[in-house]
Amino acid sequence: MTEKIPYKIYLEEDEMPKSWYNMRADMVNKPAPLLNPATKKPMSAEELEAVFCSELVQQELDNENAYIEIPQEIRDFYKMYRPSPLVRAYCLEKKLDTPAKIYYKFEGNNTSGSHKLNSAIAQAYYAKKQGLKGVTTETGAGQWGTALSMACAYLELDCKVYMVKVSYEQKPFRREVMRVYGASVTPSPSETTQVGRKILAAHPGTTGSLGCAISEAVEVAVGTPGYRYVLGSVLNQVMLHQSVIGLETKAALDKYGIKPDIIIGCAGGGSNLGGLIAPFMGEKIRGEADYRIIAVEPASCPSFTRGVFAYDFCDTGMVCPLAKMYTLGSDFIPAANHAGGLRYHGMSPVLSQLYHDGYMEATSVTQTRVFEAAEQFARVEGILPAPESSHAIRVAIDEALKCKETGEEKTIVFGLTGTGYFDMVAYEKFHDGNMDDYIPTDEELAKFRLNLPKVD
């Protein structure tokens, strides 16, 4: 059997998923509903439609349907860069001298450099279908903004991106890629919105945060006719779209009769992790199979491992609905390290509920150890990984080394979310010994919890 397993498993076109899988349909405890921040009542579809496209609102609220068909137009777009390969990390295994079998699902072979495109094209498609002129969004590290720009260019939709100011300044090339795809990119906080002006007045010289950029993008979407807001992570709809990662992974493994023991993903807002684990989690919930599922987050922004499970604001400006999730508090700003896209204060409500209910584990890792794993991986597997993805690499290596000690031949699957071409400043800091490994103290974390909204 092993002889026939290719080094990289690519599904054939007719083996690719035709529907997304919605974990919520199988969940015993459904994720808590989004709440109106004023009334603290569950957001109705009508309320949500002021912010999001109608069809996406249906997906956001759908806790019933396990499978939702992927429209043909989106499947056609997926063909541009999917299937993504499931790669057996033979070289890494050899280097580690481990009996473990390591596979990674590589989502970086597209110009956005990450898995973000899977949901970007879906959200842009529904906006286009609804006859909208354009969409607004925020971006931190830049992958989501790039992905959305690509999707909008393809569908000829306008795309307004609020980019966290520090990234806008430190990553001019990311900005330029979005420009290639015709997006307008504004550093956040900006003078173009009420909330931006308010934040600038309160914190002159601030370099921005994801929560702040979200507030600006939402304000513009709600206030501009023909526009809606789109978000690259956290939301239920994003977990749904990203399930294409896990469905492909499972199909590829099933094709060769491989059963994973451990599934590992990095977690910021949860978009990749939620997508990667989706069908496996479904089996686990239904009692059909068991897997160890591990979320890996930066020690500097430890939502799962040191946050609280509570209703919180999704943004700094407090204009968005409240979500029940593992959170560090909406004011939390992590240390200026390079966890990149994993710096969000909250976590997907779906994943939060699953973690709370004991279906998955979480662990946190420091940046230097992450980049050590990144470099080790790059040298033997050839791919220059994104810092985000390297959190998963770190734990995959650690688990493989445990197998070396015990002699167990476990099968480990991890999500390699993207490439690090735009993160060379971080690699440089690592090489120069300037990586910031700061871990927030309990006192610091406690401080940010004081601002959690009161919900009965």
Add this chain to the structure above:
Amino acid sequence: MTEKIPYKIYLEEDEMPKSWYNMRADMVNKPAPLLNPATKKPMSAEELEAVFCSELVQQELDNENAYIEIPQEIRDFYKMYRPSPLVRAYCLEKKLDTPAKIYYKFEGNNTSGSHKLNSAIAQAYYAKKQGLKGVTTETGAGQWGTALSMACAYLELDCKVYMVKVSYEQKPFRREVMRVYGASVTPSPSETTQVGRKILAAHPGTTGSLGCAISEAVEVAVGTPGYRYVLGSVLNQVMLHQSVIGLETKAALDKYGIKPDIIIGCAGGGSNLGGLIAPFMGEKIRGEADYRIIAVEPASCPSFTRGVFAYDFCDTGMVCPLAKMYTLGSDFIPAANHAGGLRYHGMSPVLSQLYHDGYMEATSVTQTRVFEAAEQFARVEGILPAPESSHAIRVAIDEALKCKETGEEKTIVFGLTGTGYFDMVAYEKFHDGNMDDYIPTDEELAKFRLNLPKVD
């Protein structure tokens, strides 16, 4: 039939080439031999072995064997990123509203971002096999240096890269990627070599050139025990290794009964073009099939279209052997535009002979038109192309538009050599209208020809 052709054609592992194809075996007029610059006599194997690994010298001189087996170790490395996909550019065709069928062979899905890895691993492998400690090389735009660093990291060989100073300064991220892979990178010209010091004395403040970096790398290789020099283009051995591109392309087309009418590649030193066209050229020479084969070069560095076919130095320092090739003169330095890796003054002797003998066409394009094509391609096909590759895109689009006029359903195949992530400064110049479209005058080109060496 068409129904069954996948959007992206990936060969199965057992369909991948097991041998490289050596065009020279089928060429009617063989490429002229390299000459010793002092004696003007053909370089013997012994002389070449002072510079190159022994097995590569054999490949360099081999005009007889049509197929040379790819060692298993290299084939294992190829599996890390090969087969590369042959993609049907459906979206581009639709956008152009052309009856032409456009395919591109995409070589950018690896961390070096280009096809250069195909020869880098081969050259590093033979160096390792010979028991060497390390290799030296030069890099301009940085793709070759990155590729070689990756190959050397994999084989645990030392790698010393001389990087053209202007690129070293303008592309710190490229430099940093090489550092991830453990290479030492020196800006050229440097004080570390005799030839570097000489050039610096003659031209203080020079930002360097490829020809100058070659001289430095060769000097270090020849003067350091256990080291040899490796080169990413121009050489016969490089054309041989790169034939894997064309062999895969042909296997993929043959699998679905597709016969191309036009094959297009960008041309700097000729590494991608020579590889892409190899098996097609073989058929053409042997009279088994006919194809239009088009080399595309930058108007700023027009070796084929405005150079002369003559013996010339391969480097600025005049320490390398003489090669008979289309050349602009070894002192030629193109305008400071962003043709990137296509700025070399000469051209592969193999391709030069084939062009001279009428087996292929050549055309040149200006930078603005290249970037227009690049952006158009990026928006519909998703991939952000390298400036080099975009020369081929430009002509592929032009040919497809001609088909639109005539109604012909031609099949066009072009080589998409790599990605443009490290070239965003060039894209920025294009967007800001600052692209330099300078074309050298006849008088300027004539001046550089005065320094051609005299060979009887």
